[in-house]
Amino acid sequence: MKIEVYKTAEETLRSMTETLITVIKKSKSKPFHIALSGGSTAQQLFKLWVKEYRNNIPWDILRFYWVDERCVSPEDDESNFKHAERLLFMPLDIPQNHIHRIWGEQEPKVEAERYSEMVKWELPGYSNMPRFDCTILGIGADGHVASIFNDSMNLLTDQRIYAVSHHPKTGQQRITMTGTVILKSSAILIPVIGPDKQEIMEHLVQKQGAYPASYIFSHALTATLFTDRVTE
Numbered sequence: 186m187k188i189e190v191y192k193t194a195e196e197t198l199r200s201m202t203e204t205l206i207t208v209i210k211k212s213k214s215k216p217f218h219i220a221l222s223g224g225s226t227a228q229q230l231f232k233l234w235v236k237e238y239r240n241n242i243p244w245d246i247l248r249f250y251w252v253d254e255r256c257v258s259p260e261d262d263e264s265n266f267k268h269a270e271r272l273l274f275m276p277l278d279i280p281q282n283h284i285h286r287i288w289g290e291q292e293p294k295v296e297a298e299r300y301s302e303m304v305k306w307e308l309p310g311y312s313n314m315p316r317f318d319c320t321i322l323g324i325g326a327d328g329h330v331a332s333i334f335n336d337s338m339n340l341l342t343d344q345r346i347y348a349v350s351h352h353p354k355t356g357q358q359r360i361t362m363t364g365t366v367i368l369k370s371s372a373i374l375i376p377v378i379g380p381d382k383q384e385i386m387e388h389l390v391q392k393q394g395a396y397p398a399s400y401i402f403s404h405a406l407t408a409t410l411f412t413d414r415v416t417e
Contacts, residue, residue: 186402187409194378194413198233201376201411205319206242208372214318215246218308222252222323223265226376231272244277250304252320253332253361254287264289293349293358300360301346315346320370326381328396332361340364341400367401373408386414
């Protein structure tokens with residue numbers, strides 16, 4: 186795991202984006218399959234892309250998927266897809282057939298299986314475990330990644346592509362990429378910004394506690410973490 190520290194959130198997201206552009210240029214995969222995360226960091230990233238990278242990223246070769254999604258309708262404010270659609274896809278006129286959303290409004294277990302099969306079909310490696318060209322991963326203040334929480338650590342080594350998880354406090358059902366697929370990604374980019382992430386960053390860097398994020402930290406060979414949190 187490589188860690189890069191910057192002074193501001195914008196510098197952090199710009200550096201991550203420049204790295205993404207380099208990854209896309211070096212990749213021999215066309216189309217380029219990228220998995221997005223949700224949350225406030227993703228929303229800041231999407232705004233930056235529209236504002237500053239409209240002409241710098243080859244949007245036409247990108248195919249979009251999700252790391253995880255809440256089991257809500259695409260019109261719900263908690264939908265990761267809704268924010269990506271509003272902040273990124275619509276402003277950039279991304280074709281709908283380039284966007285592969287998780288149907289959060291469907292029965293969770295059935296949808297996890299459907300999405301898994303779709304991803305296996307669309308991505309290289311159908312007979313084995315599909316490999317995303319890039320996965321943009323977030324880390325929660327509680328140390329969760331994707332929708333893999335401290336009480337669902339088994340999903341880190343689950344051999345399925347996507348599975349159903351539950352938020353430990355609200356009980357909300359979510360559909361999440363498993364750790365097995367995350368770690369198989371050709372590139373993993375992890376932006377971690379904001380003062381609420383300071384404590385978890387210190388725990389992760391100092392290897393204090395067992396979190397889903399610390400598992401990814403210790404096992405990801407192709408990951409770079411970009412942060413505005415001072416960890417020393």
